[in-house]
Each structure stands twice: as structure tokens, then as C-alpha cells.
Amino acid sequence: xxxxxxxxxxxxxxxxxxxxxxxxxxxxxxxxxxxxxxxxxxxxxxxxxxxxxxxxxxxxxxxxxxxxxxxxxxxxxxxxxxxxxxxxxxxxxxxxxxxxxxxxxxxxxxxxxxxxxxxxxxxxxxxxxxxxxxxxxxxxxxxxxxxxxxxxxxxxxxxxxxxxxxxxxxxxxxxxxxxxxxxxxxxxxxxxxxxxxxxxx
Amino acid sequence: xxxxxxxxxxxxxxxxxxxxxxxxxxxxxxxxxxxxxxxxxxxxxxxxxxxxxxxxxxxxxxxxxxxxxxxxxxxxxxxxxxxxxxxxxxxxxxxxxxxxxxxxxxxxxxxxxxxxxxxxxxxxxxxxxxxxxxxxxxxxxxxxxxxxxxxxxxxxxxxxxxxxxxxxxxxxxxxxxxxxxxxxxxxxxxxxxxxxxxxxxxxxxxxxxxxxxxxxxxxxxxxxxxxxxxxxxxxxxxxxxxxxxxxxxxxxxxxxxxxxxxxxxxxxxxxxxxxxxxxxxxxxxxxxxxxxxxxxxxxxxxxxxxxxxxxxxxxxxxxxxxxxxxxxxxxxxxxxxxxxxxxxxxxxxxxxxxxxxxxxxxxxxxxxxxxxxxxxxxxxxxxxxxxxx
Numbered sequence: 215x216x217x218x219x220x221x222x223x224x225x226x227x228x229x230x231x232x233x234x235x236x237x238x239x240x241x242x243x244x245x246x247x248x249x250x251x252x253x254x255x256x257x258x259x260x261x262x263x264x265x266x267x268x269x270x271x272x273x274x275x276x277x278x279x280x281x282x283x284x285x286x287x288x289x290x291x292x293x294x295x296x297x298x299x300x301x302x303x304x305x306x307x308x309x310x311x312x313x314x315x316x317x318x319x320x321x322x323x324x325x326x327x328x329x330x331x332x333x334x335x336x337x338x339x340x341x342x343x344x345x346x347x348x349x350x351x352x353x354x355x356x357x358x359x360x361x362x363x364x365x366x367x368x369x370x371x372x373x374x375x376x377x378x379x380x381x382x383x384x385x386x387x388x389x390x391x392x393x394x395x396x397x398x399x400x401x402x403x404x405x406x407x408x409x410x411x412x413x414x415x
Numbered sequence: 416x417x418x419x420x421x422x423x424x425x426x427x428x429x430x431x432x433x434x435x436x437x438x439x440x441x442x443x444x445x446x447x448x449x450x451x452x453x454x455x456x457x458x459x460x461x462x463x464x465x466x467x468x469x470x471x472x473x474x475x476x477x478x479x480x481x482x483x484x485x486x487x488x489x490x491x492x493x494x495x496x497x498x499x500x501x502x503x504x505x506x507x508x509x510x511x512x513x514x515x516x517x518x519x520x521x522x523x524x525x526x527x528x529x530x531x532x533x534x535x536x537x538x539x540x541x542x543x544x545x546x547x548x549x550x551x552x553x554x555x556x557x558x559x560x561x562x563x564x565x566x567x568x569x570x571x572x573x574x575x576x577x578x579x580x581x582x583x584x585x586x587x588x589x590x591x592x593x594x595x596x597x598x599x600x601x602x603x604x605x606x607x608x609x610x611x612x613x614x615x616x617x618x619x620x621x622x623x624x625x626x627x628x629x630x631x632x633x634x635x636x637x638x639x640x641x642x643x644x645x646x647x648x649x650x651x652x653x654x655x656x657x658x659x660x661x662x663x664x665x666x667x668x669x670x671x672x673x674x675x676x677x678x679x680x681x682x683x684x685x686x687x688x689x690x691x692x693x694x695x696x697x698x699x700x701x702x703x704x705x706x707x708x709x710x711x712x713x714x715x716x717x718x719x720x721x722x723x724x725x726x727x728x729x730x731x732x733x734x735x736x737x738x739x740x741x742x743x744x745x746x747x748x749x750x751x752x753x754x755x756x757x758x759x760x761x762x763x764x765x766x767x768x769x770x771x772x773x774x775x776x777x778x779x780x781x782x783x784x785x786x787x788x789x790x791x792x793x794x795x796x797x798x799x800x801x802x803x804x
């Protein structure tokens with residue numbers, strides 16, 4: 215009944231306690247929502263930018279509305295959810311810091327995953343190729359990418375420090391989507407993407 | 416109470432159930448008047464299960480009635496939502512106990528201005544108290560009490576029916592497990608009120624209306640009511656739909672008539688809509704029901720903050736709007752969604768791409784059906800209802 219989901223989504227799901235309330239911002243086709251509902255009895259809601267994505271989710275029995283992270287989180291009251299999840303979307307928001315603030319206001323915890331712009335392949339392509347990097351996790355051309363606020367794992371940690379946000383868990387994945395345990399400097403070089411669970415300090 | 420019926424009411428009541436309510440305890444209306452006794456006409460499909468957990472209330476829009484899924488006793492046409500309700504359909508009577516109640520102030524069996532005032536024995540006509548969407552919903556709740564139905568698995572409706580759904584969710588949150596307001600709004604806009612006012616003025620300008628006492632004078636303000644219907648019908652369609660359907664095509668002629676007959680097909684169509692409407696609708700009822708919609712303002716009734724109407728709600732909501740609906744545009748549904756978010760409610764919202772205008776919710780819209788089917792499946796699982804056989 216529970217079909218396997220993308221590795222980064224599975225990592226996020228593993229961080230969510232059963233029987234809690236979660237909001238998935240940018241829930242796409244609803245794979246994570248369905249998994250949280252079915253496998254963990256989570257009261258899971260979704261927000262998705264594309265109307266086609268929303269309609270497909272609702273037709274599958276998921277609670278999803280059309281909306282975007284920048285504009286629509288502010289409607290929700292404080293502490294409405296145990297978790298607010300943003301997977302592979304932070305870099306596409308207009309105001310990532312504001313979005314993180316809103317996530318941590320609406321949710322007791324925030325779970326964020328994003329591609330690491332300091333991954334060695336990215337660095338090589340920019341430094342030696344002299345062109346904007348295109349990789350598996352960043353497949354777009356510079357002129358049509360939705361990713362307008364890319365950051366590295368270290369950048370993200372620094373922002374959390376600035377915001378006074380506690381990182382409860384951090385998981386770094388290499389380009390084969392395997393977890394790696396390395397010191398921060400190396401993790402920022404080898405990690406292709408990262409998943410963080412945050413909490414207000 | 417059954418000796419003062421109009422022909423349409425007599426036919427309607429012969430084909431549906433009814434209850435006399437408010438005998439011991441009258442219904443306190445928003446205008447302050449106590450109404451009672453009053454009659455409520457309703458139609459049901461399917462059966463209530465042992466747990467009483469499968470009741471679905473369908474709220475009808477302005478010009479429809481309780482005959483949601485069977486032949487209409489006056490027009491002989493099929494039910495207005497048979498696309499949705501019936502054996503093998505999304506709302507299957509084999510699975511759900513489906514109830515549709517003729518609203519207060521209407522003219523298909525439930526007490527309205529055509530009824531007799533028990534105090535005087537005379538027809539109410541314009542002396543009938545002005546009723547609101549809230550009054551309609553309280554009368555529906557009174558009927559459910561009478562029928563011993565504690566709560567509803569789902570309340571669903573479009574347009575004015577959607578307003579009733581919102582009112583139900585706000586007034587009786589514990590009796591509403593899931594709510595599906597379609598193509599509606601939490602209030603009537605200035606433009607909506609304006610169109611209704613044109614319709615009402617058309618009725619009142621008809622010399623046969625006689626200040627509402629037309630039955631006493633044995634006249635019939637059919638022309639005024641027909642014009643009201645024609646105006647309203649334009650608002651139910653989109654510009655694209657009218658253009659696609661009629662364009663500038665001429666009606667049964669090759670050239671312009673240089674007169675004021677229905678040269679154009681669109682004119683002929685509207686005249687037909689108007690003239691058939693008067694067979695099944697009462698002019699005074701039209702005044703009262705449009706007024707009820709105009710008065711609807713859910714935020715206004717909750718301190719000006721729509722979210723207050725839904726505070727702490729456990730109801731599961733699914734809202735739908737249609738891209739070409741300019742009577743109840745998507746932004747109105749979105750405002751309700753924002754209010755529901757502010758109440759941290761469980762809400763889904765789908766905007767259906769359609770060029771058929773407001774009426775789309777009554778038509779064959781696969782996207783709407785997919786949405787409804789998925790939403791109801793999720794809600795039924797959460798409610799522990801048995802799956803469709």
C-alpha cells in the first residue's frame with residue numbers, strides 16, 4: 215500500500231512523529247502527504263503552486279490548496295502545525311528568510327530540504343567551465359530556472375545562526391542520494407542536498 | 416396547512432415528503448419574527464445506516480429545488496444534479512442517505528410568501544417575513560432534528576446552496592463532518608445585489624404583480640418574473656459560452672427583421688428561459704430568495720472577521736470555483752480558503768478550468784467530479800464509512 219518515495223522525502227518522513235499535524239508547502243503531486251497520512255497517520259495538509267498539481271492531489275483524497283510559500287503562510291495562526299515542511303522549494307522563494315520565519319511561526323518545527331550550491335560539481339562547472347552550473351539537482355538553464363535564491367549548506371547554517379534558529383537535525387546526501395557523515399567543510403563540498411529540521415530557540 | 420396550496424406545490428408535495436415544524440416552538444427568524452407552524456418539503460434518496468453516519472445534505476441553489484435526482488413534478492425534466500447523484504454516481508443512494516430540502520421562502524412545498532398566515536388565515540404575500548440564509552439553515556436543522564439525524568457526513572451545494580453549506584459549517588460545526596461549498600462566496604457582492612435588484616424591480620414593475628397580492632386579484636406577474644430570470648440567466652453564463660453557443664446567429668430567418676422580434680438566437684433563448692421559468696417559480700418567492708442571498712454576509716455576522724466563523728472547526732472542507740464564473744469568481748472562494756487557513760481548518764481548494772461560467776457546477780465537468788470523488792473518498796475513510804460496493 216505504501217509505495218517507496220524519493221529518498222529525500224523518505225528522510226523528511228522519518229523526521230515526522232506519527233499522529234502529528236503537518237503542512238507540506240510545495241507538495242507537488244502529494245507523494246509525501248500520502249505517505250505521511252498512510253504510513254504515519256499524520257494529519258497532513260498541502261499547499262501547491264500549480265493548479266494541476268492541486269487538482270491531482272485533491273482527486274487522490276489529499277487536503278491541498280493552491281498557494282505559494284511567500285504569500286500564503288501568513289494566513290495561518292501561530293503553532294497551527296507540529297511540522298511545516300518545505301522540500302526542494304526554499305531556493306525558489308522570493309524571500310527565503312521570511313519564509314523560514316513564517317514556517318517556524320506556523321509550525322513548532324520546520325523541515326527544509328534544498329540542493330547544495332557548494333557541491334563540488336557545481337564549483338567545478340563554474341570555476342573551470344566558466345558557465346552557470348547545470349547538474350542533476352539543478353537541471354535548469356540560468357535564464358529559465360525557478361531557483362533564484364540558491365545557497366550552500368554552510369550558507370544555510372549561517373542563516374539559522376543569524377535567525378537564532380536551532381538546528382535539531384541535519385542530514386547531508388551525496389550525489390547518489392546516500393547519507394554522508396563528514397565534518398562541515400567536507401559536507402559542504404561532497405553533499406549534493408541537505409535536509410534540516412529546525413526549531414525556534 | 417395543506418388546503419391552501421398552489422398547483423405547483425400540490426404536485427411537488429405529491430412527489431416528496433414533508434413535515435410540519437415549529438408547532439410547539441416557532442422558528443425565531445433573523446428579522447425577529449417567530450414563524451410557526453411551518454411546512455418543510457424535502458426529498459430523500461437511499462437509506463440512513465444503523466450508525467446514522469451516512470447522511471448527505473444537498474443544498475439547492477436559487478432556482479432549483481428538492482428534486483435533485485428525480486423527474487421534476489412540474490416540468491417533467493430530470494433532476495438538476497443527476498450528473499452527481501444516482502446509482503453508480505459519486506453520491507450513490509446505495510451508500511449515502513441523501514436529503515435535499517426545499518428552502519424556507521421557496522415555492523415547492525416549503526412555507527413561503529404564498530402560504531397562509533396562521534394568525535389571519537390570509538395569504539402572506541409581501542407580509543411574509545424576510546428570511547435569511549441563516550433562517551433557511553436553521554429550518555433545515557429543525558427538520559434533521561425531527562428526522563432524528565444527529566449529524567451529516569457531508570453538506571454540499573453550489574451558488575446559494577454553497578452559501579447554505581458555509582452557514583451550516585459556521586452555525587453547526589459539530590453536525591458537519593465535511594462541507595463542499597461550490598461556486599459561492601461568504602457574502603453577496605455589490606454587483607450581485609445589483610443584478611438581483613434589477614430582477615426584483617422587473618417583477619414589481621409588472622402591473623399584474625399588484626403589490627404582491629396577484630393571487631387575490633387572479634393576475635400573474637409572469638412577464639416581470641420572466642425578465643428577472645432573463646437578467647439572472649445572463650449572469651450564470653460566461654461571455655465565451657454565449658458567444659460559442661449563439662454568436663450573432665439569427666433565429667429562424669436569413670436576414671435581420673428590422674423590428675423587435677427575437678431576431679437573434681440569443682434573444683430567443685433568453686425569452687424561452689424566461690417563459691418556462693414562470694411555470695415553476697413564484698414571483699414573490701423570487702423576491703424573498705434573492706433578498707436572502709443579498710443579506711448573506713458571514714463575516715459581518717462574526718464581528719467582521721470571516722475566520723471567526725470557523726474558529727476551532729473540525730469539519731473537512733473542499734471548495735471549488737470555475738475560471739469563467741464572474742458571478743462568484745475564484746477570488747471569493749479563495750477568501751473563504753484564507754479564512755479557513757486562519758482557523759487552521761482542514762481545507763482543499765480546486766479551481767476548475769471551464770468556459771461555461773457560473774452554471775458550470777450544474778454541468779458535466781470531469782475535473783469537478785474527480786475532485787469530489789477524491790475528497791469524498793478521503794472523508795469517508797476518515798469517517799469510517801464502508802467503501803463503495
